[in-house]
Amino acid sequence: MDVYDELMQMCGFEPGESKEYKSTLKAGLEKWLVTEDDVRFAVTERLPKCWSTNLEGMRKILGCWLKEFIRVVMPTPEETRTCHVLYPQPGMLYLDPIKRADPTIQVGVPDCLATLVGSAYFGVGWKYVEAAEREGAAIEHVTCSLNKARYGLHVLGILPRAEASLAFHTFCEDASLADQLIYEWDGTRTWTPYRVRDIPFEGDPFDEENIKYFAACLKEGHRKAEEWLGIEIKDEHREAAMEVLGRGFIEIMSPIWGHMKADPAPLNANDVIYATLPIASALDIGYDEFFEANDILQEELMEMVEKGEGVVPRGTPRVAWRGVHPWGCPWLIPMCHELGLSADSPEAFLFGEFAIGNAMEAVGGEDDMYMLMARLLALISVVGTSVEFVYQSTSDHIKEYKMDGLISSAYRPCRAFASHSLMLARMIEQRMGIPCITPDVDIYIDRGDFPKERMKTILETFADVVRKSKAKREGEGVTQ
Amino acid sequence: MEALERLWKCAEERPAKLKALKAEGMKIVGTIGLGYIPEELIYACGAVPQRLIKGGQREAVDAAHAYCHTAFSTFHKAQIGYLMGGKEPLYSSIDYLVVEAGDWFSELTGMHVYAERKLPTTWLGIPGNPDFSEALPYFIRSLEKLRDALEELTGIKLSDSKLKEYILLYNEMRSLLRAISLLRKAPSPPISGLDFIRLNHASFYCEPQEYVDALRSIYSEIKDADGSYTADTPRIAIFGCPIAEGDYVLPKLIEDTGGLMVAEELCGGIRHFESNTELNSNLMESLAARYYPPRPRDPWKYPWGEDLPSLYTGIVEDYNVKGVIWYQLMYMEAFAYLGYVVGKRLKGLGIPMMTLQSEYDMEGRLEATRTRVETFVEVVRQSGKGE
Numbered sequence: 094m095d096v097y098d099e100l101m102q103m104c105g106f107e108p109g110e111s112k113e114y115k116s117t118l119k120a121g122l123e124k125w126l127v128t129e130d131d132v133r134f135a136v137t138e139r140l141p142k143c144w145s146t147n148l149e150g151m152r153k154i155l156g157c158w159l160k161e162f163i164r165v166v167m168p169t170p171e172e173t174r175t176c177h178v179l180y181p182q183p184g185m186l187y188l189d190p191i192k193r194a195d196p197t198i199q200v201g202v203p204d205c206l207a208t209l210v211g212s213a214y215f216g217v218g219w220k221y222v223e224a225a226e227r228e229g230a231a232i233e234h235v236t237c238s239l240n241k242a243r244y245g246l247h248v249l250g251i252l253p254r255a256e257a258s259l260a261f262h263t264f265c266e267d268a269s270l271a272d273q274l275i276y277e278w279d280g281t282r283t284w285t286p287y288r289v290r291d292i293p294f295e296g297d298p299f300d301e302e303n304i305k306y307f308a309a310c311l312k313e314g315h316r317k318a319e320e321w322l323g324i325e326i327k328d329e330h331r332e333a334a335m336e337v338l339g340r341g342f343i344e345i346m347s348p349i350w351g352h353m354k355a356d357p358a359p360l361n362a363n364d365v366i367y368a369t370l371p372i373a374s375a376l377d378i379g380y381d382e383f384f385e386a387n388d389i390l391q392e393e394l395m396e397m398v399e400k401g402e403g404v405v406p407r408g409t410p411r412v413a414w415r416g417v418h419p420w421g422c423p424w425l426i427p428m429c430h431e432l433g434l435s436a437d438s439p440e441a442f443l444f445g446e447f448a449i450g451n452a453m454e455a456v457g458g459e460d461d462m463y464m465l466m467a468r469l470l471a472l473i474s475v476v477g478t479s480v481e482f483v484y485q486s487t488s489d490h491i492k493e494y495k496m497d498g499l500i501s502s503a504y505r506p507c508r509a510f511a512s513h514s515l516m517l518a519r520m521i522e523q524r525m526g527i528p529c530i531t532p533d534v535d536i537y538i539d540r541g542d543f544p545k546e547r548m549k550t551i552l553e554t555f556a557d558v559v560r561k562s563k564a565k566r567e568g569e570g571v572t573q
Numbered sequence: 574m575e576a577l578e579r580l581w582k583c584a585e586e587r588p589a590k591l592k593a594l595k596a597e598g599m600k601i602v603g604t605i606g607l608g609y610i611p612e613e614l615i616y617a618c619g620a621v622p623q624r625l626i627k628g629g630q631r632e633a634v635d636a637a638h639a640y641c642h643t644a645f646s647t648f649h650k651a652q653i654g655y656l657m658g659g660k661e662p663l664y665s666s667i668d669y670l671v672v673e674a675g676d677w678f679s680e681l682t683g684m685h686v687y688a689e690r691k692l693p694t695t696w697l698g699i700p701g702n703p704d705f706s707e708a709l710p711y712f713i714r715s716l717e718k719l720r721d722a723l724e725e726l727t728g729i730k731l732s733d734s735k736l737k738e739y740i741l742l743y744n745e746m747r748s749l750l751r752a753i754s755l756l757r758k759a760p761s762p763p764i765s766g767l768d769f770i771r772l773n774h775a776s777f778y779c780e781p782q783e784y785v786d787a788l789r790s791i792y793s794e795i796k797d798a799d800g801s802y803t804a805d806t807p808r809i810a811i812f813g814c815p816i817a818e819g820d821y822v823l824p825k826l827i828e829d830t831g832g833l834m835v836a837e838e839l840c841g842g843i844r845h846f847e848s849n850t851e852l853n854s855n856l857m858e859s860l861a862a863r864y865y866p867p868r869p870r871d872p873w874k875y876p877w878g879e880d881l882p883s884l885y886t887g888i889v890e891d892y893n894v895k896g897v898i899w900y901q902l903m904y905m906e907a908f909a910y911l912g913y914v915v916g917k918r919l920k921g922l923g924i925p926m927m928t929l930q931s932e933y934d935m936e937g938r939l940e941a942t943r944t945r946v947e948t949f950v951e952v953v954r955q956s957g958k959g960e
Binding site: 228229230231235236266267269270271272273274276277283284285287289290291292293294302303306309310313477480503505506508509511512515516519520533 | 640641642643644645646674675676677678680681683684685687688694695696697698699700701702705707711714715872873875876877878903904906907909910911913914917
């Protein structure tokens with residue numbers, strides 16, 4: 094058994110499947126510049142330490158990510174054209190109708206795969222980022238490594254020129270900027286669905302005019318895709334995509350969010366992200382395998398919760414990662430555990446702002462796909478929702494999940510994340526008395542610029558503060 | 574020039590002027606952005622606009638670090654520092670803020686200030702995809718919302734006649750600035766680059782009528798005059814990030830080292846004067862069309878395509894520029910990306926470009942910067958010798 098076999102085993106492949114898939118896997122990894130040593134690193138260091146690979150469902154979910162990672166660079170012979178989108182959400186709703194309109198179009202979220210798999214599993218994300226920096230992307234942490242990785246994939250020839258690229262300014266300013274360089278590099282045509290960020294600090298994130306404009310921009314993106322790809326996106330394609338999303342909310346997100354309220358929580362924060370994000374991503378491999386993997390996981394979780402089992406001992410102080418969970422540095426999660434913090438509690442961004450209650454309220458019977466997307470996205474801080482709304486949803490999350498502390502990522506190049514994180518941390522500390530830190534960490538690519546020892550010192554101190562704060566609140570009989 | 578001196582004095586006395594206006598009950602409306610906010614509208618609604626464009630001081634940047642992340646645009650950190658520091662009388666006099674929600678820095682500057690100071694603020698919605706058919710209508714509605722907010726602030730209902738009066742005044746202001754700028758196409762321009770930037774910046778500090786009067790005098794005085802530059806003086810342009818009022822180290826160095834700064838494209842760091850407002854029956858729509866053109870000049874409007882890089886190469890051709898210095902403020906990454914693309918285009922034209930980075934710390938490394946600028950100016954001079 095070599096490291097590739099070990100990798101597939103750790104990613105839940107069945108024995109017969111592994112044998113058949115091995116050559117594709119090796120060829121795909123080679124394209125992604127993943128060496129045998131990188132695979133060895135994944136199977137000895139990363140995967141077993143950072144994810145709950147003792148759970149079959151989790152292994153299979155990791156396998157879905159791996160297969161999608163390979164598929165992006167190893168399309169089927171039928172897939173002759175490409176349409177990309179930035180970042181997962183709402184890639185699924187946006188790209189799935191395109192795939193349904195014409196299955197010969199490869200759809201994908203390559204930046205997400207470069208970071209969630211390339212960087213997180215194999216530690217090779219820096220290769221893509223450095224390629225981008227050689228060709229004009231601002232160096233170091235002035236700009237976002239997620240987007241630099243995306244551009245780098247074009248520079249390195251890992252990704253071909255795409256027929257259409259739909260990047261979301263709504264999530265990320267650097268996305269649209271990276272798109273301009275990608276266009277400059279290989280002529281990939283792009284469209285930028287744009288949410289105007291004019292919601293006041295205490296304003297209504299669902300301002301009708303703002304949402305309508307955003308929805309119209311999203312619709313225009315599909316019109317451009319139709320034109321550039323020569324397809325027709327019909328109502329049935331949009332409806333089918335909405336159905337998958339709805340199923341994902343009901344069958345995956347909602348139960349996992351429910352299980353994660355248990356003390357101890359049955360999954361760690363890395364697990365949660367990988368188990369839930371695919372329903373927001375566009376998957377060329379389809380969703381069936383992912384839903385099956387989740388069915389297995391849900392059964393395992395139910396059993397763990399019943400038995401009171403979890404990643405850390407019961408009663409461990411709980412903290413949440415807010416902003417984008419640092420999947421580029423998944424080692425932060427086990428580091429928290431070692432320091433006596435439960436970072437297995439849910440991620441505040443996903444479970445707070447995007448909580449099911451909020452989401453249901455936001456979409457409330459909306460049957461126009463673009464309006465639904467616009468309203469869903471309006472929940473999320475980086476998309477330009479109001480800061481006060483972010484505070485409300487985060488504080489609800491802290492209360493609901495009985496959080497003892499908040500780690501609010503202040504990822505340097507992401508102005509919106511960093512700014513909101515700082516403002517929010519102050520608001521949470523002042524209004525709720527919950528300790529917060531805003532560590533400056535690369536949430537997408539681990540290039541070693543944020544040394545582990547420095548992060549450990551920060552988290553160690555924070556763990557002390559959280560423990561004392563929890564003890565004090567318990568002594569005073571204060572509950573969240 | 575007497576008129577020029579008058580304008581420098583006017584800028585110097587601006588804080589006292591604002592204080593006096595406040596005492597009379599006028600509302601002072603601070604604006605932050607890249608030039609999408611029509612001052613005509615603010616005046617016509619009975620308030621006094623004050624573009625927040627001061628910069629160049631490291632202390633203001635440091636002061637901002639108490640409120641925002643280090644990796645935030647240098648220019649905008651300075652604005653936060655001034656607005657929160659309480660030491661700048663001009664910034665302390667602001668009653669109301671209008672920030673552009675078109676680039677994230679301006680929008681987030683408004684958020685940071687509101688979070689701490691609760692200064693009443695309008696985030697002016699500016700769509701990022703100007704070629705989309707819904708974009709201009711959205712901007713028109715944004716201006717209408719701003720008008721409503723201003724009317725509420727001042728208690729004065731906007732009248733078409735008042736708005737038209739200010740539109741015409743600002744049209745004249747821009748026409749004069751354009752005419753003066755065009756004089757720099759001459760082999761020996763009658764105005765230096767530094768003086769032109771300062772003259773332009775003075776427009777943010779003077780009452781518009783007073784400013785236009787001074788511009789008229791200046792133009793009539795210099796329109797037929799020659800400068801004192803020789804034919805081999807290297808003709809340099811500064812492109813890139815906004816040069817704030819007071820941040821004059823670079824243009825001064827260019828001129829001190831024997832260069833001639835003949836043009837600039839500094840996005841929000843300059844009053845744009847190329848186009849005027851064309852009056853039609855709906856003045857709000859007229860204003861919107863002027864302030865939100867089909868290809869805005871900032872890098873936060875997509876796609877750039879060839880249009881945005883062409884803006885820069887066009888200036889190089891129009892003003893016979895022989896060398897470009899790209900002014901890059903720290904953490905304004907959009908300009909770093911644009912600089913890369915523009916640099917490639919200029920290379921194709923055989924025009925050398927040098928990038929200088931600043932976090933308002935140039936004065937602290939003045940000699941090193943001087944050496945770089947001096948060398949660059951010399952390179953441009955030498956490369957022009959064979960022509």
